[in-house]
Amino acid sequence: MQLAQRIKLIKPSPTLALNARAKALAAQGVDVAGFVAGEPDFDTPEFIKQAAIDSLKAGFTKYTPTAGIPELREAICAKLQKDNQLTYAPDQVLVSTGAKHSLYNIFQALLNEGDEVIIFTPYWVSYPDMVMLAGGKPVFVQTREEDGFAPDPEAIRKALTPRTRAIVINSPSNPSGAVLSRAALEGIASAIRGHDCLIVSDDIYEKLLYEGQFANIANVAPDLFPRLVVVNGLSKAYSMTGWRSGYAAGPKPLIAGMQMIQDQSTSNPTSVVQKAALAALKGPTDFISTMVEEFRARRELIVSGLNSLNGVRCRKPEGAFYVFPDMRGLLERSYKGAPVGTSSRLSEILLDDFRVAVMPGAPFGAEGFLRLSFATSRQVIEKGLSRMKDFVATLS
Numbered sequence: 001m002q003l004a005q006r007i008k009l010i011k012p013s014p015t016l017a018l019n020a021r022a023k024a025l026a027a028q029g030v031d032v033a034g035f036v037a038g039e040p041d042f043d044t045p046e047f048i049k050q051a052a053i054d055s056l057k058a059g060f061t062k063y064t065p066t067a068g069i070p071e072l073r074e075a076i077c078a079k080l081q082k083d084n085q086l087t088y089a090p091d092q093v094l095v096s097t098g099a100k101h102s103l104y105n106i107f108q109a110l111l112n113e114g115d116e117v118i119i120f121t122p123y124w125v126s127y128p129d130m131v132m133l134a135g136g137k138p139v140f141v142q143t144r145e146e147d148g149f150a151p152d153p154e155a156i157r158k159a160l161t162p163r164t165r166a167i168v169i170n171s172p173s174n175p176s177g178a179v180l181s182r183a184a185l186e187g188i189a190s191a192i193r194g195h196d197c198l199i200v201s202d203d204i205y206e207k208l209l210y211e212g213q214f215a216n217i218a219n220v221a222p223d224l225f226p227r228l229v230v231v232n233g234l235s236k237a238y239s240m241t242g243w244r245s246g247y248a249a250g251p252k253p254l255i256a257g258m259q260m261i262q263d264q265s266t267s268n269p270t271s272v273v274q275k276a277a278l279a280a281l282k283g284p285t286d287f288i289s290t291m292v293e294e295f296r297a298r299r300e301l302i303v304s305g306l307n308s309l310n311g312v313r314c315r316k317p318e319g320a321f322y323v324f325p326d327m328r329g330l331l332e333r334s335y336k337g338a339p340v341g342t343s344s345r346l347s348e349i350l351l352d353d354f355r356v357a358v359m360p361g362a363p364f365g366a367e368g369f370l371r372l373s374f375a376t377s378r379q380v381i382e383k384g385l386s387r388m389k390d391f392v393a394t395l396s
């Protein structure tokens, strides 16, 4: 069948594909140590589930306003004020079916054919494809592990062109777990200040922080607030990945444009999920700190385990639940008579022969690295590390 040209521009999400493969192996009874999933292994808190059940029982099952129910948009404004010191009115907020959907709407509403979007590497796999689906062109600015994955302002200046319409910031980052310091954010601000582009700040991992304090670029450069769009959601902090609840807050014309896209595609986010999101944003937050403390312990375990492997170097992430070890020390070594070669080959060997599922760095724009999610039990982490140790021992 002849399909649209745009389908050829994009790739299937590699994380979803690898996760599906690891799950299929597990379903066949293979004991896989999985480090692929980008979701907390905690259950959604009971009070949030209950809010959805109550609203379902009360018959809250009809269409809602496309942008989300007013009380949820108000609760989002209150959250952005309290947690982020960002002042928004409800008509500057659009609730969507996950933060991924919010990002998709942004690029669809913003970009014309050939417009450029600056993305820092390593990046979350979906940014470039979403930009391309909207007819845009991703322009990559490399960051280095040695710099804590903070971009060099000079490199940003060089990447800016008259066609640059947006720059994406994601801190804490998927895949590196790196958190941009205030100085790093100031560096980005200084580079783009003279250039009229939108700042897309994907703050989805904001609550998963092990060191320091979270800052959005508008906190260090308030003058840039008028051209900021904040993207956030319930998936990570509230362990609600499957519910699909995210939102964007930003300049009114952009939000209105995004709403038109949403009007003509998905309409409102699921009614009862909005009630659950409302309960989450208004409810207690102690379980977030419990989850973060558990992630912190796992972070220690996985970072020290990886660093004990000969040829592996792993930076300690300040946030999110990913480690992004540099595996280049292993790639030239031989496995079964041939050099390991690439991060993709390395992840294939680990899955096929050692039953460890990890993401190669290449789809994140960082060949030579792997991404491991530590949103999994300590037992799985220990098992995975021990299997990786067995793998390293076979290399010559």
Ligand SMILES: Cc1ncc(COP(=O)(O)O)c(C=O)c1O
Pocket: 038, 097, 098, 099, 100, 101, 124, 170, 173, 174, 202, 204, 232, 233, 234, 235, 241, 244, 245, 246
């Ligand atoms: C950086 C980043 N942004 C956005 C998302 C999307 O989250 P959701 O659509 O579940 O809200 C993810 C999910 O993995 C992510 O890692």
